[in-house]
Amino acid sequence: MAMSMTTSFRARILIIDDEKKFALACRTVLEEDGHHVRTCMRGCEGLELLRREDFDVVLLDLRLGDMDGMRILEESKSINHKAYIIIMTAFSTVPNAVKAMKMGAFDYLTKPFTDDQLMLAVARAVEKKKLVEENARLREELVDRYGFSNIVGENPKMLEVFKQIERVAPTDSSVLIYGEHGTGKELVARAIHAHSRRALEKFVAIDGSALSPTLLESELFGHVKGAFTGATQDKAGIFQIASKGTLFLDDIANLNLEIQGKLLRVLESREYKPVGASEFKTTEARVISATNKDLRSLTTQGQFREDLYYRINVFPIFLPPLRERQDDIPRLAYHFLHYFCRKMSKRIEGFTEDALEALVKHPWPGNVRQLKNAVERLVIISDDKPSVDLETLLDALETRRLRTSDGVPSTWAEMKSFKKTVLREHYERVERLFLLRALQDHGGNITKAAQAVGMQRSNFSALMKRYRIPAGTPQHSTV
Ligand SMILES: Nc1ncnc2c1ncn2[C@@H]1O[C@H](COP(=O)(O)OP(=O)(O)OP(=O)(O)O)[C@@H](O)[C@H]1O
Ligand SMILES: [Mg+2]
Structure with a gap:
């Protein structure tokens, strides 16, 4: 029936x-x-x-x-x-x-x-x-995934940030997240979304510095067919795409004054006009913005609209640079170590004491992102040693060779690691080409390529993974 x-x-x-x-x-x-x-x-x-x-x-x-x-x-x-x-x-x-x-x-x-x-x-x-x-x-799953469990931090300033996320998430307030590059601004924006009643709606991120002003405007508000050369059909902007969800505007200081004016209008009246349209549209999206600049001083210089500043600065959250939460560095380092070991099926237990100390003392101008990248490299280059030692660590820190102005290392330990890096980088470049060539010669067939060069298929494909070479015949240009 x-x-x-x-x-x-x-x-x-x-x-x-x-x-x-x-x-x-x-x-x-x-x-x-x-x-x-x-x-x-x-x-x-x-x-x-x-x-x-x-x-x-x-x-x-x-x-x-x-x-x-x-x-x-x-x-x-x-x-x-x-x-x-x-x-x-x-x-x-x-x-x-x-x-x-x-x-x-x-x-x-x-x-x-x-x-x-x-x-x-x-x-x-x-x-x-x-x-x-x-x-x-x-909703519970989302909170798990983008909740606090994936934001590592026990430093008092980070605990304060968690409290602020909890407080502001359920409201519809605009939030402005301040923080240097790589401090976790997007992660925080996602956590706010996940803890809000919009959690099941979309989270859409857009970077204010990545697009030209014309493209950015059409990206934000959409455009109608014929609005400008190349606009061959109507296109929805992300205010429409986000719908009742959350819109994350990264690098908001980079919006020009005209777009700032339009953004202010959306925040105040929830109305906007797609490029070239004559009618207004409305939106229910919540806006979270982020910046690494001092917006207040940009307003006094006339580069940022004061009215917009007050509108988005309703609830500011300050993410401290990593150097101001050094106590979290070991925690973060272990977190990323486990993460990348799991991803690359490696077994590294931890860091030696001097390696950990060097990690903590490092200035990390690129903040958590830089630390994460460094640990990823560490996991790639560490042979299955039980723990990462200082030498391997110095290898993985990309600023190592820039430490002195003429590029000449100043200590013997650095000299040794320099040698290792140069050799390794050269070796890896050739190794990658070696794989690509073998694949190309055998139409992308991994089994045949491995056999031809005298390798086990499993080792061959593990190396492909390490160099992030996708399956299939490589294009000529990549070889
Ligand atoms: N506290 C943290 N715990 C775990 N991972 C973190 C933490 N902070 C940042 N990360 C990770 O570091 C990377 C950079 O974070 P995110 O993209 O949120 O930074 P951002 O401030 O938006 O950077 P940018 O200013 O460059 O846009 C991401 O991979 C993120 O997952
Ligand atoms: Mg970001």
């Missing part, structure tokens, strides 16, 4: 009705539809069952002998707020049913109803319940 297709889920249903025959008839229909059904004739009995067992749906007759239906409804809701209650009522008492809906009943059926009507009402309740539960589960 078509109706039962909608409820492959076996729901637990409680019928509370003092007309025994009627209750049993409903039970038969629903059991045939695959559900698990209990019936009872008295209100107090129904409440008792609700306390003892878990039900998905309750079918409740409003007029029972022993108790007022409304009271049962109220108590049912407080015993099991997750159960969906469907009221069954005679035609003459429809107004009561409407009142019941206001009190939180999900639906009502007017007696007499057909089997199909009954099954449909139950199916709708079950579907709705599943959807709500699925959403709650997704």
Whole structure:
């Protein structure tokens, strides 16, 4: 039967009705539809069952002998707020049913109803319940993924940041995240989104410095066909794409004054005009912006609109540079070490003491991103030693060779690591070409390529992975 297709889920249903025959008839229909059904004739009995067992749906007759239906409804809701209650009522008492809906009943059926009507009402309740539960589960998953668990930090300044995220996330406030490059601004913006009631909507990021002003404007607000050369059709801007979600505007100081004006208008009236359009559109997106500049001083220099500054600076969050949270460096280093070891199937337990000390003392001008990249390189270049030592570490720090102005290392340890790096870099370049050539000669067939050069296929493909060479025949230009 078509109706039962909608409820492959076996729901637990409680019928509370003092007309025994009627209750049993409903039970038969629903059991045939695959559900698990209990019936009872008295209100107090129904409440008792609700306390003892878990039900998905309750079918409740409003007029029972022993108790007022409304009271049962109220108590049912407080015993099991997750159960969906469907009221069954005679035609003459429809107004009561409407009142019941206001009190939180999900639906009502007017007696007499057909089997199909009954099954449909139950199916709708079950579907709705599943959807709500699925959403709650997704939300939890999102909070896990982009919650705080992936933002490593126990430094007091970071704990303060976490508190601020928690405080501002559920509101619709604009947020401005200050922080140097690589301090984790996007990570924080994502955490705010994940903790907000928009969590299941989109998170869209756009970088204010990556595009020319014309492109940026059309990227933000969209354009209509013919708005400029190359605009061959209407295009949605990210305010439209983000819809009810969150828009993350990175590097906001780089927007020109004209776009700043348009952005201000969106923030104030939620209205914007796609490039070349004559009508305004509206948006419900929440805006989170980020900058590594002192916006306040840019306003005094006339480079940033003061009104916009006040509009976006409602809730500022300051991410400290890594050098101001040195106590977090070991934690972050281990976090990335485990992450990359897992990714590259390597086994490195940790860092030697002097290596860790050097990590902590390093100035990290590129902040957490630089540390993350350095640890990735460390994992790549470490042969399966149990821990990363100082020498390997110096190898991995890209600023090493820039330490002296003429590029000549100043200590013997640095000299040794310099030698190792130069050799390694040269070796790796040739090794990569070697793989590419073998692949090219054999039409991208890994097995044949490996065989031809005298290597195990598994070793060959592990090396491909290490150099991030995709499967398939390499293009000439990459060789
Ligand atoms: N506290 C942290 N814990 C774990 N990972 C972090 C942390 N902070 C930053 N990262 C990681 O460092 C990298 C850079 O972070 P992110 O992109 O958020 O920085 P950003 O401030 O937006 O940088 P930019 O100014 O260059 O845009 C990302 O890979 C991010 O996952
Ligand atoms: Mg960023």
